[in-house]
Amino acid sequence: MQVLKSLQKLGLNINEQSVYFALLQLEKATANQIAYKSKIKRPTTYDILYRLRDEGFVAETIENGKRYFIADNPKKILDRIEEQKSSFRGDLPYLLSIYNTNDKKPTVSYFEGEEGIKRLYEDTLDTLEKDDEILAYVTKETMNFIPTYSKNYVKRRVKKGVKIKGLYNSSVEVSKHLKRNKSELRESRIIDEELFPLENEINIYANKIIMITYKPEPFGVLIESNEVAKTQRTIFELAWRGANN
Numbered sequence: 001m002q003v004l005k006s007l008q009k010l011g012l013n014i015n016e017q018s019v020y021f022a023l024l025q026l027e028k029a030t031a032n033q034i035a036y037k038s039k040i041k042r043p044t045t046y047d048i049l050y051r052l053r054d055e056g057f058v059a060e061t062i063e064n065g066k067r068y069f070i071a072d073n074p075k076k077i078l079d080r081i082e083e084q085k086s087s088f089r090g091d092l093p094y095l096l097s098i099y100n101t102n103d104k105k106p107t108v109s110y111f112e113g114e115e116g117i118k119r120l121y122e123d124t125l126d127t128l129e130k131d132d133e134i135l136a137y138v139t140k141e142t143m144n145f146i147p148t149y150s151k152n153y154v155k156r157r158v159k160k161g162v163k164i165k166g167l168y169n170s171s172v173e174v175s176k177h178l179k180r181n182k183s184e185l186r187e188s189r190i191i192d193e194e195l196f197p198l199e200n201e202i203n204i205y206a207n208k209i210i211m212i213t214y215k216p217e218p219f220g221v222l223i224e225s226n227e228v229a230k231t232q233r234t235i236f237e238l239a240w241r242g243a244n245n
Contacts, residue, residue, distance in 0.1 A: 010081075011055070015040055019048045020057055023071040028061075030068060056080055106225030113218055114146055120203075120210050120220045121153050127206050130161030135204040135236045138166045141214040142201045143177055158185050167236075167243055169193035189243035196239075204232045 007017050015038075022037035023029060029037070035045040049069050052058040057077065059070045111120055124134055143150065157164070165187045168174045178188045191198075203210040207229045212220040223229075 010077075012052075012057075015044065016048050016052060019045060020052060020071060023058060023069055024074075026071075028068050028070045030066060034069060106223055106228055109222040109224075111220040111222065117145070117212060117218050117220055118149060120212065120222060121149075123208070123222065124203060124205055124210070125153075125156060125160060125162065127208065128160070128162045131163065132205065133163045133165060135233060136164055136166040137198050137200070137202040137236075137239075138168050139198045139201050139214070140169070140171060140173065142212075143173060145214050145218065154184055158183070161185070163187075165240070167191050167198070167239055169196075169198050189240060191239065191243045202232075204229060204236060 007020070012020065018038040018040060019034060022034050026033060026037060031042060031046050031049060034049065035042040038045065040048070049058055049060075053060055053069075057072055059072060061068050061070065111117065128134070163185045166189075168178070168188055168190055170190045170193060174190075178186070180186075181188055199213070201210075201212040201214075203212075207224060207226045209223045209225075209229055209232050210220060211223075212218070
């Protein structure tokens with residue numbers, strides 16, 4: 001039998017999957033019929049059926065004194081999961097308020113390669129809402145790395161209404177890029193490359209800091225800390241005030 005990762009993630013083990021698949025094929029059946037079809041012992045099949053019933057995968061009915069089991073429509077299972085997600089989403093602000101007030105050590109996560117860098121960018125969109133802002137030190141490599149993805153990312157950032165305030169070293173390529181400031185919800189200032197060369201990209205947003213280096217291999221770090229983010233914002237504002245408009 002093919003093991004479905006989606007059912008595994010819902011908590012079904014191999015025997016539970018076998019029973020559920022057997023019942024899907026039989027539509028309505030007794031425990032004996034299901035046990036025969038799934039090749040699982042009858043007492044075990046009963047235990048599994050009752051667990052699946054309690055979890056909403058299976059229903060039971062009695063007809064003419066006989067107990068039958070019916071597999072729930074997989075679409076209904078998905079609808080139920082969506083309802084649970086919606087309910088949890090409603091409680092999320094309260095849960096986050098508790099989570100964010102806890103004193104925690106900074107968490108540090110490491111990301112490697114192109115996919116790792118994409119995951120870091122995606123975190124900015126997952127974290128921020130309309131009118132939130134990213135403070136960024138932007139390198140030349142930032143605009144050249146995975147350009148197709150970068151363009152798509154900017155479009156999605158703009159659509160969500162997330163702003164960016166960036167510091168750049170001057171170049172022809174940067175000048176072209178900054179001509180789209182208004183349409184791409186961006187403020188920018190130039191800093192002298194000879195005095196302050198930007199070797200690493202840094203993004204500061206919410207209570208997080210992303211640091212990315214593209215050479216010799218793309219590598220990124222995500223730091224999550226209210227205190228560290230607050231300090232980095234202060235340093236960025238100092239650099240912003242000293243930069244050229």
